[in-house]
Amino acid sequence: MFYQFPENFWWGSSTSGPQTEGRVEGDGKGDSNWDYWYKQAPEKFFDQVGPGKASTFYEHYQTDIDYLVKTGHNSFRTSIQWSRLIPDGDGEVNPKAVAFYKEVFQRIKDKGIRLIINLYHFDLPYALEEKGGWLNKATVIAYERYARICFELFNPWVDAWVTFNEPIVPVEAGYLGQYHYPAIVDAKKAVQVAYYTQLASSLAVRACHQVDEDKKIAIILNLTPAYARSTAKEDQEAAEIAALFQAKSFLDPSVKGEYPKKLVAILKENQLLPDYTDEELKIIKENTVDFLGVNYYQPLRVQAPDKRKETHPLNVDHFYQTYDMPGKKMNPYRGWEIYEQGIYDLAMMIMKEYDNIDWVLTENGMGVENEGRFRDETGQIQDDYRIEFIKGHLIKLYEAIQDGANCHGYLLWTFIDCWSWLNAYKNRYGLVELDLYTQERRLKKSGEWYRQLANHNGFEAQE
Template sequence: MSNDKYNLSFPPNFLWGAACSATQTEGASLEHGKGKNIWDYWYEINPEKFFNNIGPKDTSNFYSMYKEDIKRMKEIGFNSFRTSISWSRLIPDGRGEINQEAVNFYNDVFDEFINQDITPIICLFHFDMPLAMQNIGGWENREIVEAFAEYAEQCFSLFGHKIKYWTTFNEPIVPVECGYLYEFHYPCVIDMKRAVQVAYNTAIASAKAIEKYKSLKQDGKAGIILNLTPSYPRDNENPEDLKAANIADLLFNRSFLDPAVNGKYPEELISLIKENDLIPVISDGDENILLNNKVDFLGVNYYQPRRVKAPSKVWDSNKPLMPEAFFDYYQWPERKMNKYRGWEIYEKGIYDIAMNIKNNYGNIPWYVSENGMGVQEEERFINNEDIIEDDYRIEFIKEHLIWLHKGISEGSNCFGYHIWTFMDNWSWLNGYKNRYGFFRVDIENNFKRSIKKSGLWFKKVAESNSLEISAK
């Protein structure tokens, strides 16, 4: 066997870094003038739903430790980082008075990034609806669309001279799925018609935010972060399996991808929604809002594929309609698994996404905005130097980067790769159950950070802008 190695080089100025969100890392969730969001409230009324009863109050304490954390990012080769602004920290009630303490905090954070020569990519909404906005209907209420556009304009006006990459939403399909179909997020509704309304209003809110950004004539770019989960049919020769995979793709991927990038919904999706009496309330002028406010770039979060087959039986009309009326899930016999999350590991999916964007979405500039591996009880792998030897994470990232490089070499317009996440953080209902970070966070010891083996490995990749692999 050959021991020869060679390097896969990435494009000049390629962005290397990680992603996180405000609620999952900042802490100080009820301090410094911040208003409650839905996570603060849900934990208050149902703490038993949260893993080990750990809520969003402190999370990873980035609010107090951001200077040290940003320095750590620089030390492991980051040239970019994505996080979010907490709407309820900046504007406690979602509309109205701005919290000056929040303005000062975010200005300081952004300055620290810039001083360390790390490009900040800032998201406006990462699952954290202000409670005051949720109390009047959240994304079901068109009024919230207007409130979000106002909030976006405030962010652009306050910070746009520092921030050159904005994203409107992170994974907007997730609040639709988890909040209005599967009871994983507050408000825990199961109603596909309401879910469609939430999805539609979110897409309009994104376009309206971009409209605000354009009106200010700032010199940056505005995009959106989507979790694209390729839908693979059980049998590529079976028309019913192909139909099932196409519907899954329409519902979970193209419902946001097409309006964001192409400025309109796919006709097949419109037909499906009409046929099943799911048409949302639409306002005059919405079609033009979408068409005239497409994204400048796309962020793609990729973790796993979706494998489906034709439904085995007709959906029971006495049950609430769900996406699973149109397909059954299918387990690929050759699958590799991350047993801790129950997710399939399929590295080629990132290449398939790259080709899809190139061939079907005008080869819009895009980057991998999240990719990562969550593992429980990583303390098992601590060595004598107090470093977690997470070789499984290194292997996961390396294999995805090989496929990403192939996509780039074939012309896909990808400009960066971000891991989820820089340090272990709080993960919605799962708390600190699954760890994803390059840095371990010891929540029992004042959130002490310590680097993992993967962080040291990533430093070499980022600083060399290349991936060393063995010749086969």
């Protein structure tokens, strides 16, 4: 069967500034939270590879952008680094950053590629982190100023804006786990960070529309469907709460302009409500997003919490616990379940509960270790596993669109192997291979296949 996607469908990829650009002497970039953490604890990063080099996009953007064409892109999403544009977070603008981003954006537009620019991808200027980071309302004000500067400087090149990528991740990983800086466990602080991040997003939506009332702006959320272990009431309740925490804590205020009542009740009951004002809630209510970005990698399988193992300090395990479902299909390298049906279920949820808002699948991909094992005699990586992964997810996306989902595109993570937080280059996701030692780029088999996918606006697969 040939899976034909709608006309003008977005085909491309997503990446971010902190994961690709790197730093060079004299570029004027300030430290982000990641730059600082790497200096303090390089042993936490796989093979002690930090963000300083990344994929050297800052130095090689001219030829890297050519690979967007070679892999069939009609759309591309990346981010501006706040710490590059405004090194101390709320002071002077770095003119070298302005020149760099304008040159990059112009080159992308010259290739006829739709440009989606995200303002924040886990990277806070460390100067603001020192002052309390997202626990400090001053960071919200600084972010609104940063966003407005971006809109005023770069709007002519940008087809659509994004406020935040996966804002729940720094909350979970930085304040409930220990995978992002400041790597503490404090549920009360986690809720405050989440609230201030949402307020910042809503302020950016307002600023975008003030600068250009016709420009579309989104938020990108990793909407991981929560599936209960069983039909038992306790497991079903755990799945509902997991969805409230993981997805709807940002989805509802971003799309509907208000928080779910049950989530608010749970937070109140556990003395976790953030500091807020009625004026702030009004800003959130009146500045909802124009469309939604959805990142999907894996499902969230949950069960009722074991009351004998209640966590201290209070954490999400108090409300639900993950469930290791037997027999699931896995990506053994990343340790993530592969469950294509999750895309369809998300699409139906968006359609039924969120007025079928316009959305784009903004991340989906497969990270694999030691891909050099799959090199053929010509030296090309034969990543058929990645092609099959993409096909499986696209089939479910196609079915969702046929059933009425308002999805307008598919952006793979990612086009060239990129640096990935504590994992660094342990797992590779790209359509294009990056040699860390020579900085050479080589097209993988999936890169050639992806070009054909985009050129034909669909693909052939067995039903």
